[in-house]
Amino acid sequence: MTFPAMMAALWRFMRPYKKVLFAAGVALVFTAGVTLAIGQGVRLLVDKGFVANSSEALSHAVLVIIGLALLMAIGTYTRFYLVSWIGERVVADLRKAVFDHIVTLHPSYFETNRSGEIMSRLTTDTTLLQHIVGTSFSMALRSALMFVGALILLLFTNIKLSLIVLVGVPLVLLPIVLYGRRVRKLSKASQDSIADVGSYAGEIIQHIKTVQSYTREGYEKQAFGKEVETAFGVAKRRIRQRALLIALVILLMFGAVSGLLWVGGNDMIAGRMTAGDLAAFVFYAIMMGSAVATISEVYGELQRATGATERLVDLLNVQAEIPAASEHVQSxxxxxxxxxxxxxxxxxxxxxxxxxxxxxxxxxxxxxxxxxxxxxxxxxxxxxxxxxxxxxxxxxxxxxxxxxxxxxxxxxxxxxxxxIAVVPQQPALFTNDVWYNIRYGKPDASDAEVIAAAKAAHAHEFIEQLPDGYSSHLGEQGTRLSGGQKQRIAIARAILKDxxxxxxxxxxxxxxxxxxxxxxxxxxxxxxxxxxxxxxxxxxxxxxxxxxxxxxxxxxxxxxxxxxxxxxxxxxxxxxxxxxxxxxxxxxxxx
CATH class of the missing domain: 3.40.50.300 (P-loop containing nucleotide triphosphate hydrolases)
Structure with missing residues (x-):
């Protein structure tokens, strides 16, 4: 999945919040504009204050910079809050959509897909997306705006130096494109390996009594260690590629800035440009370099998000062979x-x-x-x-x-x-209290009806002896009850459903x-x-x-x-x- 495809997949979750997105975009553009305007404040500070030896002009330039910094702080607060809100909201909606889809899937899907992997997609992948949508994506947009804005101001400041920058930019962007593909593949592999670790651990914990009964703790520790090391190996390769990418970008960026200082410094010495123009130019060049460095760093995160989104979209695209509610068939x-x-x-x-x-x-x-x-x-x-x-x-x-x-x-x-009511051989109980488990088939049942059903199933007596009676929590899958007690809770549930x-x-x-x-x-x-x-x-x-x-x-x-x-x-x-x-x-x- 490419980055545009990822954004297209996420857009249907962002669409309901277009007003918030628009406000965040305005704040983003405003903040970028104010940040770029600081460069002009630096030019005034140098030319009118330092070079002209004017205390009044220096004070004026400092006040301008302080005012711009205040506006930038307000814009950054607004942008950060709105973008973070969108990230949390979109991921919450995405989690609900994935879960709502999972509970309608055909049982055959769960025969061939492990529950731990599905849970990894529902938790780990969506958490990663929350960070991307709420932080990294905003940083990437902001850096892109800063890059374009700084480039335009560079052209107005000095054409010759700007041409040097334009020649150097492709050299900086080239490793991002080349290594981005590798990072994307390794990111998806890393997410899959993390899912394997979670799936394996979940299965062992679920069958912990069997593991301990057969004294297989040592083997399971070793096997789990191998799963963890496999995941670490994949993550290490991904980190190595990202670190190499960032190092190359930093080297190229500072090399370009050094070249600009050499050329611009000679022009200033020769009188072809003022010290303020050079200071502003260096400021914009650094802004451009920082923007490229940020994009290169965030690019790896966006690749991870692409892998996570692909896994979630794959899950959302699984067709339920037997729908829970058939719209085309009259009930x-x-x-x-x-x-x-x-x-x-x-x-x-x-x-x-x-x-x-x-x-x-x-x-x-x-x-x-x-x-x-x-x-x-x-x-x-x-x-x-x-x-x-x-x-x-x-x-x-x-x-x-x-x-x-x-x-x-x-x-x-x-x-x-x-x-239909079912009483299975292995009753399914939920991590909740007795009220909840018996009411599961009839949520609107009164307390009296629940107690009557429990009495009919000969469960009332042992329920009353639990620490909190009917309000007692039964533990995961009812682990706090014996097999016979679980069975009677399930029978009471069926009796109540009538x-x-x-x-x-x-x-x-x-x-x-x-x-x-x-x-x-x-x-x-x-x-x-x-x-x-x-x-x-x-x-x-x-x-x-x-x-x-x-x-x-x-x-x-x-x-x-x-x-x-x-x-x-x-x-x-x-x-x-x-x-x-x-x-x-x-x-x-x-x-």
């Missing part, structure tokens, strides 16, 4: 309970990361409204995949899934998902025997008159389901009640024999 509301019938009709599906391996093969399955269906089968049979398809995290390759006879692809995804369709994915797997009994009672009450799909490996928890579907390798191989399947389905019979008592009354085999 279909699910009607009365009679319409909460779920049907899979000739469904075939493979995950995007495994396109050649079908997870579901020509499956036909129907769940009547208000009835329960249990899905059983070995691991990899496609049970969890059906729940993901029903929530429309993915669309089937062939066939269709209907709710009340309506193809769910013709429904607004938000409308569809509002009808859905028409209930999806239970091993919902009682993390509970002890007593808690499982009570929660099973709560779930049975919750399942009344609701279309329920249950995934269970422990067959004892689904004996009372209205129907049991046996899946194997993505296909429906049998369906019926428990007693029927034991005699008609060899696969189900084998699963049952592994778990239930045999004819001699032995205890069930543990999973």
């Amino acid at each position: 279909q509301e699910v009607g009365p309970m009679a319409s909460a019938q779920v049907a899979f009709e000739g469904v075939e599906f493979s995950y995007p990361s495994r396109p050649d391996q079908l997870a579901i093969r020509g499956l036909n399955l129907m769940v009547a409204a208000g009835k329960s269906l249990a899905l059983v089968g070995p691991s990899g049979a496609g049970k969890s995949t059906l729940l993901e398809l029903l929530q429309r995290f993915y669309d089937p390759l062939r066939g269709r899934i209907t709710l009340g006879g309506i193809d769910i692809r013709e429904m607004d995804t938000a409308t569809l998902r509002k009808q 859905p028409k369709i209930l999806l239970l994915d091993e919902a009682t797997s993390a509970l002890d025997a007593e808690s499982e009994y009570h929660v099973q009672q709560a779930l049975e009450a919750l399942m009344q008159n609701r279309t329920t799909i249950i995934i269970a490996h422990r067959l004892a928890t689904i004996l009372h389901a209205d129907s049991i579907a046996v899946l194997d390798q993505g296909q429906l191989v049998a369906q019926g009640r428990h007693a029927e399947l034991v005699t008609t389905s060899p696969l189900y019979k084998r699963l049952a024999e592994l778990q239930f008592r045999d004819s001699e009354g032995q205890k069930p085999v543990l999973e």
Whole structure:
């Protein structure tokens, strides 16, 4: 991505603040003009004060310089405040836009992109842009204005010296252009390597118990050290290029100024120009040199910003395969309970990361409204995949899934998902208090409703024993709770949502025997008159389901009640024999 392309990408975030941009531009031009005017004050100071030996003229020149300095201070304050405000505002809007887009992306995107890298783009890259937009870009514009203004005043002051400057300028700009490309590539590589470091650290911290359990601390320290050193190596190459660029510019700039002093000094000695003109010329030449030096230094920062912007734009340009809200499709509301019938009709599906391996093969399955269906089968049979398809995290390759006879692809995804509550095998809890986590599916629920749901899920008792009760924070991903407690919080969340369709994915797997009994009672009450799909490996928890579907390798191989399947389905019979008592009354085999 080139610098103009970067600015074009950022312009849509700057456009709403055109008035502030205009005011900042006025302040920028005003400040540059006042700074350049100081050169004329220096000329007056030398010619009218020092050379003419006039105390009055000297005082007048000093007052002019002080007045100009005061105006420059006011203009600089205004410019700095407005530009910094724009930088903070644009980056805040950009962060929101990126996050708003991320939460609508298809789950397959997160299968191939690490969360740590995405977080790096959302935090590190946007922070870099804030510095660029709020500081470096302003400095670059100011320096460009100073360069042009100083060049024009040089031409008015002395044509011959100005021609020397014009010849020298390309020599100074040449290394900026040549090294800028290298800096841009290294800047993007540096941002990517920083993202790798953050991603690796995030994964280790997330699985810290596993790391310590397997005593892999030493290995992870060494592996993380390699990631850090790799990032440092890339940064070192980038810094070397920038340092070389700055050194070349400084050398060329002071060489040019020295040459100007030699030529101008000879002209002054010969009487071809006044001491004031030479002082003003040197002032403008130094201003030009400083402007070029600033641009060369900021240029590296702008290249880093270009890399960061490219990464963010790439993320914003990722198309959501299944939009959260379809503008072109009229939202279909699910009607009365009679319409909460779920049907899979000739469904075939493979995950995007495994396109050649079908997870579901020509499956036909129907769940009547208000009835329960249990899905059983070995691991990899496609049970969890059906729940993901029903929530429309993915669309089937062939066939269709209907709710009340309506193809769910013709429904607004938000409308569809509002009808569904899920209790997964690994409940997802947020870094917040109990109120927030239970209310997640129904934010407007009253405290009494939350407590009633917790009681129904047999969670109220242990919640009351937490340090701050329902106001207790649960830690990251609910780390302050046991597995069974997390599960009951998730069940309470589903109970509170009061859905028409209930999806239970091993919902009682993390509970002890007593808690499982009570929660099973709560779930049975919750399942009344609701279309329920249950995934269970422990067959004892689904004996009372209205129907049991046996899946194997993505296909429906049998369906019926428990007693029927034991005699008609060899696969189900084998699963049952592994778990239930045999004819001699032995205890069930543990999973």
